[in-house]
Structures are given as structure tokens and as C-alpha cells.
Amino acid sequence: xxxxxxxxxxxxxxxxxxxxxxxxxxxxxxxxxxxxxxxxxxxxxxxxxxxxxxxxxxxxxxxxxxxxxxxxxxxxxxxxxxxxxxxxxxxxxxxxxxxxxxxxxxxxxxxxxxxxxxxxxxxxxxxxxxxxxxxxxxxxxxxxxxxxxxxxxxxxxxxxxxxxxxxxxxxxxxxxxxxxxxxxxxxxxxxxxxxxxxxxxxxxxxxxxxxxxxxxxxxxxxxxxxxxxxxxxxxxxxxxxxxxxxxxxxxxxxxxxxxxxxxxxxxxxxxxxxxxxxxxxxxxxxxxxxxxxxxxxxxxxxxxxxxxxxxxxxxxxxxxxxxxxxxxxxxxxxxxxxxxxxxxxx
Amino acid sequence: xxxxxxxxxxxxxxxxxxxxxxxxxxxxxxxxxxxxxxxxxxxxxxxxxxxxxxxxxxxxxxxxxxxxxxxxxxxxxxxxxxxxxxxxxxxxxxxxxxxxxxxxxxxxxxxxxxxxxxxxxxxxxxxxxxxxxxxxxxxxxxxxxxxxxxxxxxxxxxxxxxxxxxxxxxxxxxxxxxxxxxxxxxxxxxxxxxxxxxxxxxxxxxxxxxxxxxxxxxxxxxxxxxxxxxxxxxxxxxxxxxxxxxxxxxxxxxxxxxxxxxxxxxxxxxxxxxxxxxxxxxxxxxxxxxxxxxxxxxxxxxxxxxxxxxxxxxxxxxxxxxxxxxxxxxxxxxxxxxxxxxxxxxxxxxxxxxxxxxxxxxxxxxxxxxxxxxxxxxxxxxxxxxxxxxxxxxxxxxxxxxxxxxxxxxxxxxxxxxxxxxxxxxxxxxxxxxxxxxxxxxxxxxxxxxxxxxxxxxxxxxxxxxxxxxxxxxxxxxxxxxxxxx
Numbered sequence: 001x002x003x004x005x006x007x008x009x010x011x012x013x014x015x016x017x018x019x020x021x022x023x024x025x026x027x028x029x030x031x032x033x034x035x036x037x038x039x040x041x042x043x044x045x046x047x048x049x050x051x052x053x054x055x056x057x058x059x060x061x062x063x064x065x066x067x068x069x070x071x072x073x074x075x076x077x078x079x080x081x082x083x084x085x086x087x088x089x090x091x092x093x094x095x096x097x098x099x100x101x102x103x104x105x106x107x108x109x110x111x112x113x114x115x116x117x118x119x120x121x122x123x124x125x126x127x128x129x130x131x132x133x134x135x136x137x138x139x140x141x142x143x144x145x146x147x148x149x150x151x152x153x154x155x156x157x158x159x160x161x162x163x164x165x166x167x168x169x170x171x172x173x174x175x176x177x178x179x180x181x182x183x184x185x186x187x188x189x190x191x192x193x194x195x196x197x198x199x200x201x202x203x204x205x206x207x208x209x210x211x212x213x214x215x216x217x218x219x220x221x222x223x224x225x226x227x228x229x230x231x232x233x234x235x236x237x238x239x240x241x242x243x244x245x246x247x248x249x250x251x252x253x254x255x256x257x258x259x260x261x262x263x264x265x266x267x268x269x270x271x272x273x274x275x276x277x278x279x280x281x282x283x284x285x286x287x288x289x290x291x292x293x294x295x296x297x298x299x300x301x302x303x304x305x306x307x308x309x310x311x312x313x314x315x316x317x318x319x320x321x322x323x324x325x326x327x328x329x330x331x332x333x334x335x336x337x338x339x340x341x342x343x344x345x346x
Numbered sequence: 347x348x349x350x351x352x353x354x355x356x357x358x359x360x361x362x363x364x365x366x367x368x369x370x371x372x373x374x375x376x377x378x379x380x381x382x383x384x385x386x387x388x389x390x391x392x393x394x395x396x397x398x399x400x401x402x403x404x405x406x407x408x409x410x411x412x413x414x415x416x417x418x419x420x421x422x423x424x425x426x427x428x429x430x431x432x433x434x435x436x437x438x439x440x441x442x443x444x445x446x447x448x449x450x451x452x453x454x455x456x457x458x459x460x461x462x463x464x465x466x467x468x469x470x471x472x473x474x475x476x477x478x479x480x481x482x483x484x485x486x487x488x489x490x491x492x493x494x495x496x497x498x499x500x501x502x503x504x505x506x507x508x509x510x511x512x513x514x515x516x517x518x519x520x521x522x523x524x525x526x527x528x529x530x531x532x533x534x535x536x537x538x539x540x541x542x543x544x545x546x547x548x549x550x551x552x553x554x555x556x557x558x559x560x561x562x563x564x565x566x567x568x569x570x571x572x573x574x575x576x577x578x579x580x581x582x583x584x585x586x587x588x589x590x591x592x593x594x595x596x597x598x599x600x601x602x603x604x605x606x607x608x609x610x611x612x613x614x615x616x617x618x619x620x621x622x623x624x625x626x627x628x629x630x631x632x633x634x635x636x637x638x639x640x641x642x643x644x645x646x647x648x649x650x651x652x653x654x655x656x657x658x659x660x661x662x663x664x665x666x667x668x669x670x671x672x673x674x675x676x677x678x679x680x681x682x683x684x685x686x687x688x689x690x691x692x693x694x695x696x697x698x699x700x701x702x703x704x705x706x707x708x709x710x711x712x713x714x715x716x717x718x719x720x721x722x723x724x725x726x727x728x729x730x731x732x733x734x735x736x737x738x739x740x741x742x743x744x745x746x747x748x749x750x751x752x753x754x755x756x757x758x759x760x761x762x763x764x765x766x767x768x769x770x771x772x773x774x775x776x777x778x779x780x781x782x783x784x785x786x787x788x789x790x791x792x793x794x795x796x797x798x799x800x801x802x803x804x805x806x807x808x809x810x811x812x813x814x815x816x817x818x819x820x821x822x823x824x825x826x827x828x829x830x831x832x
Contacts, residue, residue, distance in 0.1 A: 004728060006818045008804035009721045009744065009752060010400065010555070014765075014811040016758040072758060114759040114812075230764065284764035284777055328778070335796045336627065336772040337640035 016113075019228045019279075020073035026219040027080045027274065033215055034208040038088035038140070039147025041155040042208050048092045050079030052099035060108045074113050078102055081121035081274060084209025085267060085314070086128075089140045089166065091157035094132050101127035114280045118321045122275060122314050129314070135163050139182060139205045144173040182206055183265045185310040187257055199264035206266070213264040220273030233282060234272040236293025237300075238263055244301045262301060271300075271313035281321040288327035296320040391593070393618035394631040397771045398805045400621055400722065402594060406558045406678050409686040411566055414702050416494060420693030421473045421483040422448070422459055426735040427522040428529045429455035434484060440467045445498035445668050448484055457520045457530045460669025462691035463488035464497065474729040476718050476738075483733070486693070500667035504577065512581040512664070519663045520670045520736075525549060525560070525624070525653035526719055528737030531660070534650065535581045541645050546579050546587040547633060550654040551617060551624030553592060554720025557740045559674040560654045562687045564591070564598040567658045568605040574661030575612055582650050587612045589654070590629050594619040621722060622803040626651045628771055640799050655739075676740035677703045680748040681714055690734045696741060697730035705743050715749050717742040722804045754813035766806035766816060772799050776806035776816045783819040788827055797823060 035042045057075040061068050069075070082102050086095060102124025110116040129136050140152055154163035183194035183204045198204045200214045209216075223229035245262035262268065267275075276282060276296050283292050296316045303312025425431035432449035442448055442461040449459040465488040473483035488494075502515065517532035537543055548571075552560040564571060575587050591599055593616040606612050617623055617632045627638045629651065636647050644651050655674060663670060671692060678685040683704030690699060696716060700706050705714070717724035718738050734741075744752070766776035774796060782791045791797040797820060806816040 004726045005715060005749070005753065006815070006821070007717075007719075007721075007723050007725065007802075008808050008817070009715070009717055009724060009726070009742070010808070011752060011754065011813075012398070012400070012809050012811075014809070015813070016761055016811050019761075019763070019811055112759065114761040279761045279763040282762070282764075284762055284767045285775060286767075289764070328775075332795075333767060333770075333773045333775055335640060335774060335799055336631075337637045337642065337799070338796070 014227075016072055020077060022223060022226060022228050023077050023274070024073055024080065026223045027077065027084070027209075029219055030084060030209045030212075030215055030270075031080055033212055034084065034088070037142040037147075037211060038152070038208065039144065040150070041147070041152040042083075042088050044092060044151070044155060045086060045088065045090060045095055045208060046080065046083040048095045049083035049086070049099050050076060052096045053079035053082065053103050056100050056103035057108065060104070069112060072113055075103065075107075078107065078120045078124075081119075081209075082124045084270060085121060085125050085207050085275075087136060087139055088142075088208050089138050089152045089154045089163075090128075090135060091154050091163045093157065093159040093161075094128055094135055097131070098124040098128040116280055117325070118318055119275055119278045119281050122318055122321075125314055126318060138163070138166065140166070140170055141174040141205065142211070146173070182310065183261075184304065187261065187265075188304070188310040193257060193261060194265065196260050196264060199261070204265070210267045210270050213269045216269045216273055220269075223273075229273070229277050230279075230282065230289065232286075232289050233277045233293045236290050237272040237276055237297040238268065240294040240297030241268060241301050242297075244298050248301070248305065256305065262304070266304075266311045267313040268300060271296075271317055275313070276317050276320060281324060283324045283328045283331075285328055285331055285333050287331040288324070291331060292320050292324055292327055295323065391618040392590075392615055392632045393620055393623070394628040394771060396769055396773070396805075397620045397622060397628070398769050398808055399619075400555050400808060402619070403556045403678070403721070404558050404561070404594070406556075406676055406685045406687055407561050407595075409558075409562070411559075411562050411674055411687045411689055414688050414690060414694070414699065416463060416488050416490075416691060417694045417698035418490065419468070419485065419487050419695075420463060420691065421485045421695070421731075421733045422462075422693040423473065423475050423481045423483045423733065423735060424449055424459070425481060426459070426528060426692070426737065427457050428527070429453075429457070429533075431482065432456060432459050434470055436467045436470075436484065438467050438469050441465070442467060442486065443497035444492075444494055445496040445671060447498075447669060448486075451517060451520075455530060455533055457517060457522060457532070458669065459484070460498075460520055460671050461486060462671040462693055464492040464494055465489045473733070474731045476725060476727050476732050476735065478728045496666075496668055496671070498668075502665065502667050504665050507580075509581050509583065512577055515664050515667075516577075516581070516660060519660070519668065521656060521660055521663070522670075522736045523653055524655035524659065524673055524736065524739070526723070526737050526739050528735070531652070531656055534652070535578060537582050537645060537650070542648060543582040543584045543645060543650055544586070544648040545634065545650075546575065546582060546584040547626075547629060547644075547649055547651040548575055548587055548589040548654055548657060549624055549626070549629055549651055550589050550591040550595070550598065551629060552595075553619075553621045553624040554722055554724075554739070555621070556678050556742050557676050557720045558678075559676045559687055559739055561595050561598055563655050563658050563674055564595070565601045567662070568602045570661035571602070571654055571658040572605045572607065572612065572661065573665070574657030574659070576607075577660055577664055578650070578652055578657055579611070584650065585611065588633050589614040590617050590623075590633050591615070592617055592619040592623055621805065622771055625771065625801060625803060627801075640796065670736065673734070673736065673738070675699070675734060675738055677743075678740065679717075679743040681705055681712070681743040681745035683707060690738075692736060693733045695730065696727065696732050696734065699734065699741055700730065700743065713746045715744040717744070722808065723802065754815075757814055758812035760812055760814060763811060765809040765811065769805040769809045771803060771805060772796075772801065774800055776820075780806075780814055780816045780819055783823050788823050788830075791820075791823055792827055797827070800824075 102120045106120030106123030107116045157163040186192045224231045242259045245259040248256040299316035300312045430452040436448045444464045468485040472480040475481045521531040522528040675690045804817045
């Protein structure tokens with residue numbers, strides 16, 4: 001006669017699927033814009049990354065005797081994010097390697113959804129950064145005239161082969177003198193500053209999805225307004241990055257770039273809004289969230305200014321991910337009616 | 347704690363200071379003051395940290411409290427309150443009149459029972475109860491032809507009574523916390539001699555979705571409520587009382603305002619509509635900005651909290667010298683055709699109430715979920731023969747469709763979104779507690795992460811996008827820890 005359930009009898013109705021699906025939706029405009037910029041190569045790069053990520057997860061589901069976990073959309077997010085942080089000219093077989101590393105090493109090895117310590121897409125990217133250092137630093141100009149008809153020559157490199165040299169191709173497709181360097185690299189190694197409007201609108205040379213700061217911001221804002229993105233992380237991360245950059249700029253304006261450049265260039269925007277906010281790999285207690293976000297912002301700027309690489313967001317976020325469980329433990333919430341939060345010995 | 351004690355000191359000093367010469371409600375500038383306090387309230391709504399905003403579903407708020415026909419047979423569990431069960435004073439076959447004591451309190455933490463109907467005691471036997479267990483109950487057959495008016499009372503002159511005598515009177519009328527806890531009121535109002543109470547907080551929040559019994563009580567019985575507040579203040583020695591009402595009940599505030607005593611000792615405050623605003627600790631935090639220490643009671647910080655329903659009935663029953671024989675119950679939910687608020691005699695079978703409100707029209711055995719209380723903390727019952735007892739605030743009935751809609755079909759792993767951390771009014775970390783529960787590390791839950799501070803409001807489960815039954819796990823963990831300690 002009667003149903004028996006334990007209180008509460010109603011729920012908010014927010015589900016993991018709806019959160020993840022909304023993240024996918026928020027990433028789609030960024031992906032489409034990158035296809036507009038880089039044409040066929042970006043399209044197949046995205047497709048390869050997504051398909052291999054999904055296939056890897058499904059394969060491991062099968063091997064471990066689980067039912068399919070593709071329905072939670074999280075493998076799809078990893079696939080899209082991974083493609084967005086790779087250079088457009090990246091060979092497809094290397095993309096597939098990155099995708100397998102992202103899902104296998106980054107997520108499934110830890111136990112799947114919610115159990116992973118590091119952002120899977122960044123694990124994949126870090127893996128290929130170490131494995132294929134030259135391919136991942138090969139940049140091509142956007143708006144190549146034939147981009148919807150032909151691939152970038154390196155895209156279709158046969159598996160296990162080294163991609164061909166594309167200097168000649170790059171010269172042929174770019175109208176003005178294309179340097180083959182990202183804005184950050186140009187600043188770091190040649191001391192040239194890219195115009196802010198180019199960074200905002202996405203004209204600058206960059207990874208597939210790190211081009212337009214404005215588009216990324218709008219897409220992130222959509223998620224934040226729907227309550228599916230923790231606004232404290234982008235605010236803390238970008239705020240601390242700007243503050244530190246401003247301090248350096250004040251100290252030596254000739255050597256250090258103005259703060260807007262740090263904010264708009266490279267992967268900071270995408271990282272702050274879509275990578276560092278990954279729920280599974282970010283902390284949960286209020287104080288830990290702020291410390292995590294600020295730390296990532298600071299480390300990003302320090303790597304960019306003083307490290308060997310021109311870009312620092314990836315390693316900064318991975319560093320933050322590694323600290324997240326520790327931050328949650330050492331900065332617990334203050335329990336109502338207790339004097340102060342007590343540290344928990346781990 | 348230093349930070350938190352200061353407000354008490356300031357407040358108690360303010361209380362001892364002579365009252366201002368003219369009450370602001372009568373002063374010429376009352377309009378501008380009202381406007382000012384309204385503007386202030388926009389910026390700083392009185393509230394506590396975190397919590398959630400479920401749909402309130404207060405569709406019965408406009409429905410006046412009505413009476414139901416008497417059920418032909420009622421069953422009164424001897425233990426309707428927290429504490430020792432009452433001891434029967436009647437025997438099977440005996441005739442009782444409405445209002446007559448039929449069971450006496452057994453010790454301090456216990457209350458007597460009064461017969462809600464005029465009729466004949468059929469039996470004293472086991473009968474289904476809300477928990478699912480069969481409990482010792484007095485079964486009374488109500489006389490269909492009787493007037494059912496209260497025939498047993500011992501009116502008293504309340505003005506001549508001291509605190510001790512008021513407490514005795516409260517106990518004699520069998521009063522318990524009608525907000526759902528069913529804790530004996532005379533125990534709650536008994537203040538240890540070393541404690542001093544500065545404020546009586548009157549809880550008119552009714553933050554649980556669906557429930558409107560307190561709301562209607564405030565609108566319809568303001569005079570009884572004020573009288574009850576006066577008795578409670580005298581019993582605990584409080585100098586002032588604050589009625590806390592959620593700001594979605596402006597009509598209740600409007601109804602109560604003319605009845606506030608002119609000496610200014612009883613005031614009313616709007617608090618933010620947010621769940622669980624009506625939890626004792628949360629309401630004290632909202633109104634007085636004081637935190638009840640973990641593991642402590644409100645009286646540790648000089649506060650006593652009582653529900654408006656309890657105080658209204660005290661205000662009516664104490665001078666009349668009657669016992670608690672009926673209470674206001676909200677009957678509502680998706681399956682209820684004629685929802686409303688009703689004076690329900692204690693012991694009335696839920697089945698009878700549902701028949702009267704159109705739930706069982708047509709199909710006598712529909713698939714339902716019947717919940718006693720609201721949607722956040724209410725308890726589902728197994729048998730429709732379960733009687734309405736002193737602690738039943740509402741009867742919430744879901745039909746099959748709404749149960750299916752609200753039931754989580756797939757539980758995902760915790761994705762550490764932190765929604766529960768931002769919802770927990772006690773500042774706990776439900777995500778972490780849930781993970782420890784899954785690992786059966788109950789010791790760590792209680793020692794390191796303060797499981798005992800959880801009062802099972804259900805906010806964490808309500809928000810969880812993964813559909814993890816967090817509060818259910820915590821209840822189970824607490825039960826296991828209790829069992830192990832015993």
C-alpha cells in the first residue's frame with residue numbers, strides 16, 4: 001500500500017548529468033570558434049580527442065565489468081577540453097595518445113568519476129608535452145585561406161611517425177610575417193607585446209581553444225550563473241594573477257608585461273574557468289577553495305616569468321590539484337557552536 | 347567564545363536600563379522608523395549562514411483551521427513524547443469523558459494523557475505507531491451521540507501562580523513540544539537554579555515545506571499565543587520574548603502586531619525564509635547572533651525556545667485547566683484533493699483524516715507515500731492505522747507519480763562539487779562524512795568530523811547532484827555508534 005522513503009522526500013533536482021551536460025554546452029561555442037579559426041584540422045582534432053576519450057572509458061568499463069559510464073558526459077568534457085589545450089597542428093595519432101593518457105592515467109586509474117586527483121585533460125596534455133616536445137610547440141596562423149579545404153600538413157602524420165616540417169607551408173598561408181610563436185612566447189623570448197584586442201577577440205596564435213578570452217569568459221559566465229561553476233575559483237585565480245603581475249610590472253615596467261597581458265594571454269582564462277573549476281579535483285571547504293585558486297594564479301605567473309616554459313597554467317593547475325585534498329584537510333569548515341575549526345591529523 | 351559572550355552582556359545591560367519614555371509604535375515618527383527598519387532589513391535580513399531554499403509549497407496557508415468529524419475509534423499510544431511512557435489510569439470497559447486524564451506521568455521526564463473523546467475504553471493493547479513498531483496504546487470507542495464537548499476541567503487563576511506552580515500546570519496538561527520534537531514542555535521550561543534566562547524565543551518560522559499549522563495558529567489565535575508567551579516567560583524568568591517569523595508570513599506578523607503587550611517585553615522579528623530557519627540553534631543565531639555551543643542546550647546561553655503552537659495551546663489550556671486533547675495538523679501534498687489545516691483529536695487514525703480530505707476517494711487502496719511532518723524531515727509511515735499523536739505537525743501524502751519523480755534512480759559517485767558544504771547549516775563537511783560512511787569509518791566521522799553536531803535537517807541530501815543519501819547514511823552511522831556505545 002505505501003511507499004517508504006527516508007527524509008528528505010524531495011530534492012533540488014540538480015543532477016551530475018545536467019551539470020556535466022551544461023559544461024559540454026558551455027564548451028561548444030569555444031570549440032566552434034576554434035573550428036572557424038583553424039578549419040578542418042581543428043574539427044578532426046576535436047573529433048579524435050572526444051572519440052578516443054569516450055572509447056577509452058567504454059573499454060575500461062568493459063574490462064572492469066561495469067555498465068557504461070558514458071552517460072554522465074564527463075568523458076566528453078575531458079575530450080573537448082583536451083582538444084582545446086592542444087595546438088591546432090597537433091598530429092592526430094599524438095592526440096589519440098594524449099586522449100588515452102588523459103582517460104587512463106588521469107581518471108580511470110584513480111577509480112573513475114569523482115575519484116581522480118588531477119584534471120584528466122591536463123594529465124593528457126602534460127603527458128604529450130613530455131613525450132612530443134617539438135610537436136606541441138609547433139604553432140600555425142589562424143584564418144589560413146584554405147583552412148576549410150585542406151588539413152594542416154602535420155595533422156595527418158601517420159601513426160608513430162615524426163610530423164613533417166611545416167615552415168614552408170606556414171609561410172605560404174600567412175599574409176604577414178608569421179613568427180610561429182604564441183603571444184606568451186613572443187613576449188618571453190623576443191620581448192614583443194601582443195595587442196590586447198587581438199587577445200580578446202582571438203586573433204592571436206594559440207592552442208585550439210585558448211584564443212578568444214572574451215568568448216571563454218562569456219561561456220564561463222553562463223555556467224556560473226546557472227550555479228554549475230564555482231565563481232570563487234576564477235575570481236581568486238585571475239585576481240591573484242593580476243595582482244602579482246601588477247606588482248612585478250610596477251617593480252620593472254620594461255621587463256615585466258602589463259597585467260592585462262597576463263590575464264588575456266595563453267590558457268589562463270580557459271584554465272581559470274574550465275580547468276581549475278573541475279569539481280572532482282578542486283577543494284570543497286570555503287577557505288581551501290580560496291587558497292587553492294589564489295595559489296594557482298600566483299604559480300602561473302611565477303612559472304611564466306621565471307620558469308623555462310612560456311606557459312604556466314597547466315602545471316599550476318596540476319600543482320593546485322595535488323594540494324586540494326591537503327587543503328581540504330588542513331582548512332576544514334568551522335562547525336557551528338565550536339570555537340574554531342580543528343585541524344585533522346591525516 | 348569571548349566574541350560571542352559580549353553580545354549577551356550588552357543585551358542584558360540594555361534590558362536592565364529603564365525603558366524609553368515612549369514606545370515607538372505610538373510615537374509620531376513611527377512611519378519613518380518603520381520605513382527605516384524595512385530598508386535595513388533589505389540589506390541585512392536576519393538569518394544564519396548557509397542552508398537551502400526548497401519550494402515552500404504553502405498552498406494551505408490561506409485555509410482556516412477547521413474541525414474534522416470524530417473517528418469512531420481512536421488509539422492513544424502511552425508514549426507520544428520523549429521520555430518514559432505514561433501509566434494508564436483507566437481499565438478496559440470504563441467510560442471516559444472528553445478531557446479526562448486517562449494516564450499519568452511516570453516520573454519527571456514524562457507527561458500525562460487525556461481522553462480526546464467521550465466514550466468507552468475498549469482495550470489497552472499493542473497498536474501500530476509512526477515508527478512502524480506496535481506500541482502499548484489505549485483504544486477508546488467514541489460515542490457517536492455524545493456532544494464531544496470538554497467535560498473535565500479544573501480552571502485555575504493563573505495570575506496567582508509562581509514559576510513552580512506554572513511548571514506543574516504545564517505538566518498536568520500533558521504539553522509537549524508541538525513543533526514535532528514532542529519533548530515534554532515542563533522539562534524544557536525547567537531552568538536549573540544556576541542558570542538565568544534572558545530571552546524566550548518564540549519559534550514561528552515553520553521552515554518545513556508544506557506545513558502551515560503554526561502559520562494559521564498565529565493568524566487565528568494571537569490572544570492565546572500572547573497569554574502562553576506570558577506564562578512561559580514567568581516560568582523561565584525571562585525578561586523579554588522575541589517572536590521569530592519567517593518573512594514569507596507577513597499576514598501572521600500583521601495579525602500578531604496588535605496583540606503585542608504595550609510594555610515592549612514581547613517583540614517580533616522577521617527572519618529570512620530559508621530552511622532550516624526554524625531549527626532552534628539557527629533561529630537563536632538569526633535573532634540574537636548567539637551560537638549554542640556544540641553539544642549544549644539553548645539554556646547554556648540563557649535562551650529558551652518554544653514553538654508558537656505549543657505556547658498557543660498553553661495559553662488556552664492552562665487557565666481553563668484542560669489537558670492536551672487535540673492539535674492543529676496540516677493535511678496536504680500532491681495526492682490530497684481537499685488540503686487544509688485541521689484541529690485533529692489525538693489518537694485519530696491517519697486513515698480517517700485522509701478519508702476526510704479526499705485522499706482515499708474512489709480507490710480505497712491507492713499506492714501512496716504518507717509522511718508525518720514536512721518534506722525535509724518528515725517520517726513515512728507503514729500503516730494508515732497509525733494515530734495522530736502530539737508530535738504530528740502535518741500529514742503529507744504523495745501519489746505514485748510524485749514519488750517516482752522525486753526518487754533518485756541512479757546514484758553517482760561524489761564529484762566533490764561542494765554543494766553540501768555550502769548547504770550544511772552546522773558547517774559540517776557532508777561530502778567527507780559521506781565518504782567515511784561508505785568506508786564504514788564511523789569513529790573518524792564522530793571524532794574528527796563532528797557527526798554528533800548533525801541534526802539531520804537533510805539539506806545535504808536535498809542538494810546532492812549525485813543523489814547520495816547523505817543524511818540517511820549519517821542517521822545509520824549515529825545509530826550504529828549509539829548501539830556500540832550501549
